[in-house]
Amino acid sequence: MTLYGPSPGLCVGMAMTIHKLSAGSGYDYLTRQVARHDATETGHTGLSSYYSDKGEAPGTWIGSGMSGIDGLAAGDVVTAEQMALLFGAGRHPVGPALAARLLGGTGATERDYDRAGRLGTPFPVYARGDVSQFRIQVARRFDAHNRALGLPADHPIPIQDRARMRTEVAQVMFREEFGREAADDREVAAMIAKHSRPTSTAVAGYDLTFSPVKSVSTLWAVADPVLAGRIERAHQAAVKDALAFVEDRALFTRIGNGGIQQVETRGLVGTAFTHRDSRAGDPDLHTHVAVANKVQTRDERWLSIDGRVLFKATVTASETYNTALEKHLAPLGLAFAARPGTDPRKRPIREVVGVDPALNTRWSSRRADIESRRSQLAAQFQADHGRPPTPIESIQLAQQATLETRDAKHEPRSLAQQRDTWRGE
Numbered sequence: 001m002t003l004y005g006p007s008p009g010l011c012v013g014m015a016m017t018i019h020k021l022s023a024g025s026g027y028d029y030l031t032r033q034v035a036r037h038d039a040t041e042t043g044h045t046g047l048s049s050y051y052s053d054k055g056e057a058p059g060t061w062i063g064s065g066m067s068g069i070d071g072l073a074a075g076d077v078v079t080a081e082q083m084a085l086l087f088g089a090g091r092h093p094v095g096p097a098l099a100a101r102l103l104g105g106t107g108a109t110e111r112d113y114d115r116a117g118r119l120g121t122p123f124p125v126y127a128r129g130d131v132s133q134f135r136i137q138v139a140r141r142f143d144a145h146n147r148a149l150g151l152p153a154d155h156p157i158p159i160q161d162r163a164r165m166r167t168e169v170a171q172v173m174f175r176e177e178f179g180r181e182a183a184d185d186r187e188v189a190a191m192i193a194k195h196s197r198p199t200s201t202a203v204a205g206y207d208l209t210f211s212p213v214k215s216v217s218t219l220w221a222v223a224d225p226v227l228a229g230r231i232e233r234a235h236q237a238a239v240k241d242a243l244a245f246v247e248d249r250a251l252f253t254r255i256g257n258g259g260i261q262q263v264e265t266r267g268l269v270g271t272a273f274t275h276r277d278s279r280a281g282d283p284d285l286h287t288h289v290a291v292a293n294k295v296q297t298r299d300e301r302w303l304s305i306d307g308r309v310l311f312k313a314t315v316t317a318s319e320t321y322n323t324a325l326e327k328h329l330a331p332l333g334l335a336f337a338a339r340p341g342t343d344p345r346k347r348p349i350r351e352v353v354g355v356d357p358a359l360n361t362r363w364s365s366r367r368a369d370i371e372s373r374r375s376q377l378a379a380q381f382q383a384d385h386g387r388p389p390t391p392i393e394s395i396q397l398a399q400q401a402t403l404e405t406r407d408a409k410h411e412p413r414s415l416a417q418q419r420d421t422w423r424g425e
Contacts, residue, residue, distance in 0.1 A: 015325075016210050016242060016318035018311060021290060023088055023123040023204030057274060062289065064247055064267025068296045071098050078271045086269075086292050087204040090123035092116075119294045120302030123202040134173060134195030141165040159396045163385050166192055166393075185387035192390050205270075205293045206310060208246075210239045210321055211286040215355040216329070218363060221283035221422040227332070228419075232285065234328035236274070239287050241324035242317050243268065250313035253295050253303040262306060265295040276415060280370060280402060282363040283422055322350070362425065373401035 059078035066074045071094040072082075082093035092098060095117025102116055142165065146155050170191040174182045182188045211217075212235055220231040247267045255261050270291040278284035293304050326336050329352075338348040339357065351360070377397045381389050389397055413421070 015212065015321045016208055016314060018314050019207045019209075020203050020307075021087060021205045021207055021293075023090060023202040023293075059271045059273040061270070062268075062272045063243065063270045063291070065265070065269040065295060066267075068266055068300065068302075069093065069269060071101075078273075083271065083290075085117075086119075086294070087290065088123075090119065090121070090202070090204070090294065092119050118302075120304075123204065132195045134169060134192070137169045137173070138166055141169060159393065159400065160384065163381065163389070163393055166390070167385050167387060170195075185382075185385075189387040189390070192387070196390055196392065203293050203304070203307065206291045206305070206307070208243075208270075208289040208291060208317075209286060210235075210242065210289070211284070212238075212325055213322075213349055213351050214360040214364060215352040216325070217283045217285045218355050218359050219334075219352055220285050221363075221419065222359075225419075230332055231329065232274075234325060234332070235285055235287070237328045238321050238325035239272070239289070242321035243270075243289065245320045246310070246313060246317050250309050250317065251295060252306045252309050253297060254306050255297070255301075255303070259306075262309075263297055265297060265305075266300075267295070268292075269294055277418060280367065280405070281413075281418075283418075326350070363422075369405045370398070370401045373405050374398050377401055 061069075061072055061074055061076045061078060063074065066072060069092070071092075085091045085095055086093040096113075099113040099116035103112055142157055142162070143153050145157060145161065145165065146153055167188060170188050171182060173195070174180075174187065174191050177191075182191070216231065216235070220228050223231060247265075251265050251268055252262050253265055255263055268291050270289050272287055272289050274285075274287045276283070276285055291305070293307075294302055295305055296302055335353045336350040337353050339351040340348045351357075374397055377400060378389060378394070381393070381397065
C-alpha cells in the first residue's frame, strides 16, 4: 500500500484534522454525574449530544461499511441511543431491536440476545469499582453542595466552586497517601491529574473534521440562499471524495498473531454532523465525521481499525478534500489563488479570488480575543487555587472566555438570524 503525499509547492491549508474518541468509562454512572456537573450549561448526554447540541441539522449515518449494519443505512438520522451503543460500548447501534426481531418468540437465552447485538468484540466495560476514588469523592462533594442549596443533584456548579472542591479532595487524598501535606501546588495538580484520567483507554473511533478555507465560509455566509446551498453541497461532495480516499487507501485492519497481517476492509461506519459557525459565532462551515473503530474484513469479521495508517493518511486526505472542493466549486464560477498569510514561515493558502481578506480577518479576529481572555482566566485560576487548571478545567476556562467575549444576544440563533447578522457585519 502506498499513500501519496501532496505535490511539491502545493499551496493549501490543513482542511482535515483527526482526533481519537474514547469509549467505556464515559458511560459509567458516576462519570456521567461528574460530566453533568462540569457542564457550562446543560451538559452533554453523549457523543450524539456533543456533535448536535448547537441546534444544527441532525447527524446522518455515512460510509460504505454501513452495508454490514443491519437495520440502518447510509443517510439515516443518528440518535443518541445508537451513538451510545456503537461508540460507547462497541456494539451494534440498533442491536436490541435487531435481536428482538431475529429472536423474539424463539425461546432464545439472554446470551443469544447478547450475541445478536454484537459487532465483534465489545469495547471493555469497566465496573463502577474501577472509577478512581478521587472521582467518586468529587462527585459526592458536588452532590452535597447542591443538596445544601436545595438544588437538583445534577445542577451545573460554577467552575470556581468545582475547582475548589477538587483541590480540597486532592489535598486530603495526598495526606492519606503520603502522610504529609502537599509541598506546593504542583503536587496537588499532579494528584488531580493522576486520579482524573479516564479508566478506559479503548478507542471508540476517530473524529475527522473537514473545514474549507476561510474565504469559502465567508462567501457561503453572505451569499444568497441559493448560492449558499450550492456552496454547502460542494463542501459535502468534497467530504465524500475525501472519505472515499480514506476507505480506499487508508482504512485497514490487522489479523494474525500480534496483528502481523494488514488486510482490507469493507469500508467505514460513521456519522456526519455539519455545523455552520465557530464557538465565537463567526461563520465556519465544517463537518465532523465520527468514524467508529469497527470495520469488517472481506470475510465479514468485525475488527478494529489500524489507526497508524489512518493517522499517516491525514495530510493526503486533507489535500484530497481541498482539491475536490475547488473542483466542485468551479462550476459556480469560483477561482482560487494562493494568498500569503500573516506568518511568513507557513505556506500560502489558496483562497477564493474576489473575497476581501479583511472580511476573512474580521471573522477570525475573535480567536485572538478569546485566547487573550483565556490566558487571563488561567492566570487568575492559578492565583486563586494555587495550582494550574486540569485539562477539563482548561476546556471550561476556554468556554468561559468564549462566552465572555461574545455578545449574548447572538445565542441561540437560527440560520436565518446568523445570516442576517453576518451580512450586517
